[in-house]
Amino acid sequence: MDDADVIGRIDELVAEEHRLESQADGKGLSDAEITRLRDIEVGLDQCWDLLRQRRARRASGEDPDSATVRPAGEVEGYLQ
Secondary structure (H helix, E strand, O other): OOHHHHHHHHHHHHHHHHHHHHHHOOOOOOHHHHHHHHHHHHHHHHHHHHHHHHHHHHHOOOOHHHOOOOOHHHHHOOOO
């Protein structure tokens, strides 16, 4: 997966997130939709983390393709 693929995946997840959020206006979301929204948020965090890893590796002369998707628990545990 190269940078363009990661950015494409981010775009897909953001579009789905916006669709779900617009559905929520006025009527709320089902439990399944709330779960999906949470999964999207985690997926976005993982994608952004992967993109940052790739860019950092490239900037330091390393192979960006050696970056890997980190587990959700790890990415979600980062301090802001």
